[in-house]
Amino acid sequence: MLTLTCPCCNIACDETELHPGGQAHVSRAGPDSGDDAFEQYLFLRKNPRGVHFERWRHAMGCGKWFHAARCTVTLEVFGTYSAQTLEPPQDILDAIAARRPDWQGFA
Amino acid sequence: MSDPVTPLNGASFQGFVTVTETAPQGMITLRGDLAAAALRDAVLAVAGADLPDMGRIVINGSRGCAWMSPDEALLLLPRADVPDALAQLATALEGSHHLAVDVSDARAMFRLEGAGLRDVLAKLTPADVSPAGLAPFTLRRSRLAQVAAAFWLTDQQAAHVICFRSVAQYVFDLLSTSARKGSEPELFDS
Numbered sequence A: 001m002l003t004l005t006c007p008c009c010n011i012a013c014d015e016t017e018l019h020p021g022g023q024a025h026v027s028r029a030g031p032d033s034g035d036d037a038f039e040q041y042l043f044l045r046k047n048p049r050g051v052h053f054e055r056w057r058h059a060m061g062c063g064k065w066f067h068a069a070r071c072t073v074t075l076e077v078f079g080t081y082s083a084q085t086l087e088p089p090q091d092i093l094d095a096i097a098a099r100r101p102d103w104q105g106f107a
Numbered sequence B: 001m002s003d004p005v006t007p008l009n010g011a012s013f014q015g016f017v018t019v020t021e022t023a024p025q026g027m028i029t030l031r032g033d034l035a036a037a038a039l040r041d042a043v044l045a046v047a048g049a050d051l052p053d054m055g056r057i058v059i060n061g062s063r064g065c066a067w068m069s070p071d072e073a074l075l076l077l078p079r080a081d082v083p084d085a086l087a088q089l090a091t092a093l094e095g096s097h098h099l100a101v102d103v104s105d106a107r108a109m110f111r112l113e114g115a116g117l118r119d120v121l122a123k124l125t126p127a128d129v130s131p132a133g134l135a136p137f138t139l140r141r142s143r144l145a146q147v148a149a150a151f152w153l154t155d156q157q158a159a160h161v162i163c164f165r166s167v168a169q170y171v172f173d174l175l176s177t178s179a180r181k182g183s184e185p186e187l188f189d190s
């Protein structure tokens, strides 16, 4: 069972109270971009065996979107953080580095 | 104005916990900057209580206020007072970005009474409803089986549940089935 703590209301949510929003920190390719960039934005997602950054919505609760960093191999949750950011905050990166010393970083 | 009618006409069920649909309840959803002094003053004036901390509800007689999200509060008040309260909020919050809506007819509300009420909830929700996880006046928004609901205890023997009116029968049936005599899991020491 996956439990994520919503940073907006501090409730430890069961996965079934949340709605998944896919990969986090995807930048939209605008009208001036080429086909390759648009395809990248629309369809191509990272799928590493390990650390993922995801968007979740606290649908059966406060209704807010937030971000989560977790490992898809072990289901370990490194932390959750505000949706109002373009990249993971330093404390989340530190938490991942502490548990996954070989991790190549967010890029 | 027509007389308010609750979705289930005050249905009740007697199990190891009593499930009762409560009388018509005035409810106003208020969204805005919960830190703003004008909004907090308006909440106090309308709900008769200070806006509670995150995840909490305060009840003061027939009025109350629940923290619903970082920008949303639910005001509870007598059904007949809602129009005046909306006018009061509109005046107090004029010029500031906010939303105040009468949601009384959009909701259903139930009361659970009995020592086993945590058992009744635990069968239906993934939320932590243990005495440590759900103290009286902690407002928990979660789900009951397949639909969204909010609930809080007023003491160890009584709780309230709010859900959408469109699923009132479904939630009443859920709670009644869960409260059926002989099906007590007795998960919690009470």
Ligand SMILES: [Zn+2]
Binding pocket: A006, A007, A008, A009, A010, A011, A058, A061, A062, A063, A064
């Ligand atoms: Zn939340």
